[in-house]
Amino acid sequence: MTSDDLPPAASDAATPQPWTGLSLDDQRQMLIALVGFEFGQQPEQQVDLIRASRRRYAARFVRQAGINSHHNVLEIGSGCGFGTGLLAQRAASVIACDISPAYLDYARQECQQYHNIQFRHIENRSLHGIDDHSIDAVVSISVFIHLNLYDIYWYLLECHRVLKPGGRVCFDFSDEHMLFRTNLLRRQRQAMQNQVFLQHCQDYRSDHHQLFALLQWNSEEGICQVAKRCGFRRVNRYSARLLLSKR
């Protein structure tokens, strides 16, 4: 690739903040930021399919974290609330947090029928306002995939503070060791991941302000070392999801 193939660098002015700069009026953009173009160029016409897909994915976290009807669950990065509804059905209560006011508004509407969810606006890396030792399980779905190791460190420290002893954290992450490998069993997924990486290389070059909306690549070992430092032990990993337990 020559430098002529690369998109021009964006100007610094008037660049909207990823996640927090979104507006509830622009549901297409919110959904694209959530699922990319997996559901086509007009995802607002596919909301039922997107909801079903996000709920199926959330169900894996519920199973892996062992969430039951006695648990108080904290969700970091609830997005449109598609997975939050499922958490509310399976747990006693849910605190759903997000840094984006627009996503929180969407999720409030999406989850109107559930009376055991509290929505909270949070600042990045902080769970301020959530009581110490009040939470049984923290779930974060397709959020830590966007976090660098510094963010992960601060969130894990905060998770440690709010979790009860033995409480669990379950999140997915972008595994740098999965990139450009020859994986005969998961060829399609591998190809998709490589393609996303290359696309994000382009996106980063054309507008580095979008960094926090791009995937951030980490290693399981690095995350687990940081988690240990924050007072967690690794329980298991399934696919790209890690389960940690408060020591």
Ligand SMILES: C[S@@+](CC[C@H](N)C(=O)[O-])C[C@H]1O[C@@H](n2cnc3c(N)ncnc32)[C@H](O)[C@@H]1O
């Ligand atoms: C890809 S969406 C996933 C939403 C939802 N969990 C799902 O699975 O459908 C990422 C969400 O995380 C939120 N988010 C991004 N960075 C965050 C951060 N540092 N702390 C908390 N939430 C964040 C975004 O505002 C967005 O709602």
